[in-house]
Amino acid sequence: MRIPSSSVAHLRVPVIHVTTRGYRTAAPWAWQARKHTVQYGYKHGRSIVKRQIHLGQVLMPPLIFTGLFLALWCYKCIMLVLFQNAIIYNPFLPPNARSMTISEFSRQCGGVEWKEDRIKSLDGTEIALCISEISCGDKRGGSSKGPKTPVYILYFQGNASSLPPRLPDLSGILRQLKAETKGRVHYTMVCLSYRGYWTSHDRPSEKGIDLDSEAALRWVSKLHREKHKEKQAAPVTILWGQSIGCGFVTNLAAKTQDAANLPINALVLETPFTNTRDMLTALYPQKWLPYRYLWPFLRNHLDSLANLELIAANPQKPGVYIVEGGNDELVPSDHGDILYRRCQDVQLYAELHTVRGALHNDVMVRRHGKHTIAQSIASAVSRAQELSADQAQCLPRLAKSKT
Incomplete structure (x- = not known):
């Protein structure tokens, strides 16, 4: 060569x-x-x-993968915003939730009878209610003199399933109340099936369920006027919510303006959270993820923290009873304490109870949880009766002072 x-x-x-x-x-x-x-x-x-290497050939593969990642990122953000109602509200879990009936669970209710009723929401949507009644003080251990105190418990469920599977646990609460109540009390529990849940019509949303809540309270007030036309003891109205139901409870207590409604005496908040924005931060704690920054696009706020201040401004200041799960896997452990401190700041009577070892949906299932909720309701009834007696004593004094 x-x-x-x-x-x-x-x-x-x-x-x-x-x-x-x-x-x-x-x-x-x-x-x-x-x-x-x-x-x-x-x-x-x-x-x-x-050999000279072209810059475009080197940068093209990472640019493609980065673009795909950003596209997937943006896609998920858009889906979270557009379909947030479908993410928050799960009426089809389990798949047969909307086809369940009360009779399927009647044997597990321990003798407590339930019936279904249907009412119209404020916008005309047809919604369903589950109703049960139980009397206390008719037998030994209770006073047989004096009128019975009518107590109405309006229950707001969590975000999944329907009312029938919850009836056995709710029946356990009623039986616990009957065992612990010493005075003459007649309990009426009304469970609201949100729109889109069970046999209720339409689709769930915070705005729509707020209308359902107001309609349910009006129905309870009308029921009381029809059943107790004669003079009776002052009624006691308790709103009890679980998980997202706590948000609807505080929404109703803060925004109801109908003077014909019964005054709200107490709120029982089971495994509550402060608001949806804080839950976004809790579910996505990583600052580099965009989901926690989507709160300006939320249509469902469920802001119990802000509602407590509005509730405190009402003439009728209800007591607040917070029951949290000791091992709650969804709601951060400090949310209950934050709500409790807010009640103290706005001068609302509040109690905070923790059910040890209970998960987010275990509070009402556990024996200690049943006892805690029943005790909170009984305490709310006793407090309302004491306040009513004090007001009855003050009225003659005010009348004499004016004369």
Whole structure:
């Protein structure tokens, strides 16, 4: 193989090929090397190969993967905003939740009877109620004199399933109340089935369920006026919510303006959270994720923290009884304490109870949880009766002072 002279430096000599007969050939390639192509040369008897790399070829793969990641990121953010109602409200979990009936769970209710009723919401949507009644103080251990105190418990469920599977646990609360109540009390529990849940019509949303809540309270007030036309003891109205139901409880207590409604005496908040914005931060604590920053696009706020201040401004200040799960896997452990401290700041009577070992949906299932909720309701009834007695004593004094 001959080394090319300087006059043919622009030529490139390829690798030597060996033929089948054993001869070696070296056929020079006569194309000129350019800056954007492969360059060949010789130095000290060895070939030198130089190759320039294009910047676009290097950056294209990471740019493609980064673009796909950002596209998926934006897609999920858009889906979270557009379908937030479907994410928050799960009336189809389990799949047969809307086809369940009261009769399927009647044997598990321990003798407590339930019935279904249907009413119209404020916008005309047809919604369902589950109703049960139980009297206390008719037998031994209770006073047989004096009128019974009518107590109405309006129950707001969590975000999944329907009312029938909850009836056995709610029946356990009623039986616990009957065992612990000493005075003459008649309990009426009314469970609201939100729109889109169970046999109620339409689709769930915070705005729509607020209308359902107001309609249910009006129905309870009308029921009281029809059943107790004669003079009776002052009624006691308790709103009891679980999980997102706590948000609807505080919404109703803060915004109800109908003077014909019964006054709200107490709120029982089972596994509550402060608001939806704080729950976004709790579910997505990583600051580099965009989901926690989507709160300006929320249509469901359920802001119990802000509602407590509005509730405290009402003439009728209800007591607040907070029952949290000790091992709640969804709601951060400090939310109950934050709500309790807010009640103290706005001068609302409040109690905070923790059910040890209970998960988010276990409070009412556990024996200690049943006892805690029943005790909170009984305490709310006793407090309302004491306040009513104090007001009855103050009225004659005010009348005398005016004369």
